[in-house]
Every structure is written in structure tokens, then in C-alpha cells.
Amino acid sequence: MLEIRDIDKGIRIYGLKDFSLVHIFECGQAFRWNQIKANHYAGIAKGRYIELKEGKDYLDIVNTNRDEFYDIWFDYFDLKTDYSVIKAELSKKDEYLKGACEFGYGIRILKQEAFETLISFIISANNNIPRIKKCIESLCINYGEKIGGNQYSFPKAESLAKIDPDDIRIKTRTGYRADYISHAAKLFVDRPFNRDSFDGLTIEEGRKLVMDFKGVGPKVADCILLFSGSYMEAFPTDVWVERVMDKLYGLKNKKDIYTFVKNYFASLGGFAQQYLFYAIRENHLAN
DNA sequence: ACCCAGGATCTAC
């Protein structure tokens, strides 16, 4: 049970468990959060800028209030989900997974806005994380809305759809992906989606839906489905995950990984992926 | 100059 107190320009939350800012923001799921200092992050989501400070037994959220916390951030940080149950379930499967769950104990899979995940992970293809963050930041500065201070929201599809692809490419340095971004924005205006759009659809059908957007292949599709909170069994398989699945389970290709994941992790695939991804990225796996 | 980065697309077979 959470206990909330008002503080200067924000709120203080007691009673959070399975929650670590570093684990949440350094496991590669979101690109607009930056560490200011130890246990202190700042970022923008859902058109709002907040700062998060982690204390011993509390979390401060600056630039919000109780109502906004329950309306916005409770869902965004997936606070309704008991991650202890998930970790216990995964830890039963094998020792590798148990170790990964312990290492990334504070990971939570954020419920991000669908359009932001669509564009962000189109940019992520064949790119590295620092540069992905730069590209997304200039996308926001150029085409987002100023939301106070020096902060800019993620652009609306309607805004981005009007921009010439060359303008996007030159200003955001996104290279050949600028055409994909432009196309995706235009198609999203005609065929918008959010996580409710997938109700009643299998993940295969969901994947097919998002892969209509140019620049979205199988891996990016699973990132969109997972990080928008649409399918928690989605299992994005990039080079790092391929590496870890070979190392732990001897799986050499994406087809074998796909079959294995469906049976072994089942509905917990996305959670398993994040614990494993974070562990191997931080070089915390047996040999 | 070469290789890589949370891959996808296009082409040729």
C-alpha cells in the first residue's frame, strides 16, 4: 500500500517495492530520461516534465501532485503490477534467470505512448543508444511543444506528418530513417493506435499491424508492442538478446529463439527479455 | 580507412 505525502513542488511516495530508477531507465526501454546525479533522474513523458529522486524508503516526484500521480504516473510506471510475483515465477525456471532477476530487481516495464515508441524504435534500428537519444531529442526540440523551461514534448503525429522528410533528416540527423519517420507519422494520423487497439488480437496479429509502418520489422515491432504495454509476452530479439540466448540456452538463430521463448517464458516473455537484456548489457552473466 | 550500433528493406535467386 502506497503512502503519499506532499512536499515542495511535488510528492513523496512511501511503500514502493521492486523499483529502481537506474534499473528502469538504463535497461533500454525509454530514451528521454537522464541521470542528473546519483538516484536522481529527469525526463519527459506524456507531455510532462518530472524529476525523480530515490531515497532510502521513499521516492520523490517533483513537478507533479497526487491527482496527476494517480492519473498519469501510476500507470506509466506500471505500479499496479506486482513484480515480486513475476520475478518469483521467472526465478523458478533456472538459475540464470534467477540471477538476472536479482541483478535488475528494480526494473519496471513502462507503459509508454504508442506513437513515441513507434518513432523511437524506428530510429533505434541499426543505431546506438547515445545517438538514438540525440536523434529523439532533436526531434522533440524541432517538432515538439515547449512545455516550460527548456523542455519539449514528444511531437504529435499530426505535427510530424506535415514536415518534409528532408527537413526531418537534416535537423534530426536520422539519415535514411527520416523517410520512415515521415511515413509513420502520416500513417499514424490515418490509423492511430494505442494499447487498447490490440484488445482481442493475438500478438501475431498485433505484430502484423505495426509492421505496416515502414521501418518496422520483427524486432522493432516487438519493442513497440512491449514498451507501449500492449503485449507483455513480446520478446524483442536484438544482437544482445541473441548473444544471451545462445550463451544461456544454446540457441543460435531467431527462429529457435522464437519457439523457445513462446514455450518457456510464455506470457512473461517481455519481463524475461528485460531482465536478461539488462544483465548482459551490464556484463553481469556467468561467463 | 574500417567496423559497429537495440535492423529493415530491396533485390535476386
Place this chain on the structure above:
DNA sequence: GTAGATCATGGG
């Protein structure tokens, strides 16, 4: 349906 080249950009 699938292996191989190609795709902008920046950092090492």
C-alpha cells in the same frame, strides 16, 4: 521464403 548488399550518421 531467404541469403546478401545497402541504407545515413557518428563514435571508436
